[in-house]
Amino acid sequence: MNTDLRAELSTRKSVFFLVMNYRKVAIIVAGGAGTRMQSATPKQFLELAGKPVLLHTVEAFAAAYDDMEIVLVVPEAHFAYVDTLLKPAPAVSRITVLGGGETRFHSVRNGLQKAENAVVFVHDGVRPLVSPSLIRSCYEAALAHGSAIPVVEMKDSIREVNGGMNKAVNRDHYKIIQTPQTFLSEILLPAFELPYDPLFTDEATVVERLGHRVHLVPGEESNIKITKPLDLTIAAALLKERGQ
Numbered sequence: 001m002n003t004d005l006r007a008e009l010s011t012r013k014s015v016f017f018l019v020m021n022y023r024k025v026a027i028i029v030a031g032g033a034g035t036r037m038q039s040a041t042p043k044q045f046l047e048l049a050g051k052p053v054l055l056h057t058v059e060a061f062a063a064a065y066d067d068m069e070i071v072l073v074v075p076e077a078h079f080a081y082v083d084t085l086l087k088p089a090p091a092v093s094r095i096t097v098l099g100g101g102e103t104r105f106h107s108v109r110n111g112l113q114k115a116e117n118a119v120v121f122v123h124d125g126v127r128p129l130v131s132p133s134l135i136r137s138c139y140e141a142a143l144a145h146g147s148a149i150p151v152v153e154m155k156d157s158i159r160e161v162n163g164g165m166n167k168a169v170n171r172d173h174y175k176i177i178q179t180p181q182t183f184l185s186e187i188l189l190p191a192f193e194l195p196y197d198p199l200f201t202d203e204a205t206v207v208e209r210l211g212h213r214v215h216l217v218p219g220e221e222s223n224i225k226i227t228k229p230l231d232l233t234i235a236a237a238l239l240k241e242r243g244q
């Protein structure tokens with residue numbers, strides 16, 4: 001065997017073993033209060049097509065990969081309820097439940113306690129329509145590029161509003177950002193040692209602060225975030241269309 005071929009095979013073997021050694025860890029954050037939904041029950045526990053919003057989300061991640069480990073971050077006051085909620089969940093043995101923090105950033109940071117040596121998916125518990133195929137495409141892209149941030153196109157015209165003025169901007173320069181935001185743990189974990197900044201509304205922003213460029217991948221229009229009551233109506237209609 002010539003030297004070049006031997007070197008090539010050796011590199012491929014190392015990449016293969018590296019990929020084989022990565023765990024798959026989904027941090028599903030559901031530690032919020034859902035103030036914009038204005039419901040007595042936090043929106044992640046509201047019923048959607050016969051089961052709690054959060055259970056749909058957990059099921060999508062469990063279905064994506066048999067070896068997916070799931071870390072569920074929820075308000076501590078709801079631990080007992082979540083135990084009951086998870087009883088019918090597939091792969092309940094793969095789920096760890098942890099307490100939420102003051103903001104989404106703090107909840108993610110709590111969830112990252114057990115995420116070493118992994119491809120880490122950070123997902124909003126209130127995006128219950130995420131598909132297993134989007135989760136898998138984020139995984140492949142994160143292995144290849146270090147990160148994968150799902151995005152969709154803007155459909156409306158947009159304006160920048162600042163100091164009492166407003167002006168049209170080119171919407172082609174903007175994308176709508178979704179989750180699961182997916183990273184190799186060696187990129188994500190050091191970023192979450194940064195002090196909190198209110199601009200950290202997602203993980204891409206945190207990682208970027210450390211100087212990394214993030215890789216965008218196509219998201220799904222149906223992967224909506226349940227934020228206000230209308231979103232629940234839309235989600236129910238989309239699930240009905242899927243026959244769920």
Ligand SMILES: Nc1ccn([C@@H]2O[C@H](COP(=O)(O)OP(=O)(O)OP(=O)(O)O)[C@@H](O)[C@H]2O)c(=O)n1
Binds near residue numbers: 029037044100225227
């Ligand atoms: N302290 C927090 C705040 C938010 N989240 C989670 O982050 C996701 C996206 O946040 P958002 O839609 O803003 O949820 P809430 O903060 O609950 O809603 P609101 O801002 O309307 O209060 C949700 O799954 C939410 O539960 C969290 O885990 N911990």
Ligand SMILES: C[C@](O)(CO)[C@H](O)COP(=O)(O)O
Binds near residue numbers: 179203
């Ligand atoms: C992470 C996110 O869902 C990406 O769109 C979004 O930034 C969450 O923002 P929110 O203010 O917590 O709803």
